[in-house]
Amino acid sequence: MTQTISINQSQRQNLAPLNIPERLLMGPGPANSHPTVLQAMNTTPVGHLDPAFLELMDEIQSLLRYTWQTENPHTIAVSGTGTAAMEATIANSVEPGDVVLVGVVGYFGNRLVDMAGRYGGDVRTITKPWGQVFNLDELRTAMETHRPAILALVHAETSTGARQSLEGVGDLCREFDCLLLIDTVTSLGGVPLFLDEWGVDLAYSCSQKGLCCPPGASPFTMSPRAMEKLQRRQTKVANWYLDMNLLGKYWGGERAYHHTAPINLYYALRESLRLIAEEGIENCWQRHRTNVEYLWQRLEDLGLTLHVEKEFRLPTLTTVRIPEGVDGKAIAKQLLLERGIEIGGGLGELGGKVWRIGLMGFNSRQENVDRLIAELQQVLPR
Ligand SMILES: *Cc1c(COP(=O)(O)O)cnc(C)c1O
Secondary structure: OOOOOOOOOOHHHOOOOOOOOOOOOOOOOOOOOOOHHHHHHHHOOOOOOHHHHHHHHHHHHHHHHHHHHHOOOOEEEEEEEEEEHHHHHHHOOOOOOEEEEEEEHHHHHHHHHHHHHHHHOOOEEEEEEEEEEHHHHEEEEEHHHOOEEEEEOOOOOOOEEEEEEOOHHHHHHEEEEEEEEEEEEEEOOOOOOOOOOOOOEEEOOOOHHHHHHOOEEEEEOOOOOHHHHHOOOOOOOOOOOHHHHHHHHHHHHOEEEOOOHHHHHHHHHHHHHHHHHOOOOHHHHHHHHHHHHHHHHHHHHHHOOOOOOOEEOOOEEEEEEEEOOOHHHHHHHHHHHOOEEOEEEEHHHHHOOOOEEEEEEEHHHHHHHHHHHHHHHHHOOO
């Protein structure tokens, strides 16, 4: 007789049905999902090779191309969070020994460094204080020094609230015969992005920030130049799950089984991208811009200082300096537990120094700014 593992009486009695508190998610992500996205997610799953599902995948691909402003045929959703899509860009582009130059101005630049090293990249970095970004001259100098095969930059550094300009960077990369890889996790859907015009070769994002979805299905794209490098590889992609040669056969012509897609998350992603198309991507960017400028004004009216210079601030994430003598963590905790609003704290160099306030996707609305400011007024010391 085998002994079954049981739970005791009191554990069983304490198991109430799922009961999640209502929160307004104004931190660095996740953001609240749009109600119709949640509705779409509640639909019965079909098979991952069902023609109806394959059609939905095609729609996801074309809607993603629109949202990113690219014509890349290889534009898909990776099953996993933004980090999985990040790893897909690295796994498919970095071959052992490749020089990978990473611009590090925050937490996510460091994650790229770690990942590229794990795939055998010869990783070099350029850095600036957190909250700043690189100009084209600084990037050119670094390209001359390192001659990389891949330049990786974070378009929207969620740890600092700074936006890296990408204009001219693609041309620079072509001049040096290098691929341009960018993190658009906190920019897709909220910050103007023109992947083709800017000459971006690899990009990734997530579903739970600018796209009004729960986490779990993450946009990923590769340009024809990046595909050529993949096809020239001497070694296999060192990650089976994320190998675009294999994934491409599921998303493309053959429709061969690779893994079971998280069906309901793809329903959600498709609905969120449909909402963006319905609003119009330019209108979506403008809405984020208008609401964040209102947020900045209201925060400054409270006497608070914003961490990033105005020109480089993100419309999706704002870093606010915690005033001298204020316990930043305690304020955030009070907002969450007593007022139902989540904001983020600082990471790395900015740990304990800033709050991070997100206005992403569905959450980028004036009424949310008003509610947050009203609550902040209550909890901040005079
Ligand atoms: C959130 C985030 C990621 C990681 O995405 P996950 O969905 O948490 O895996 C990567 N890069 C940036 C800039 C992010 O903000």
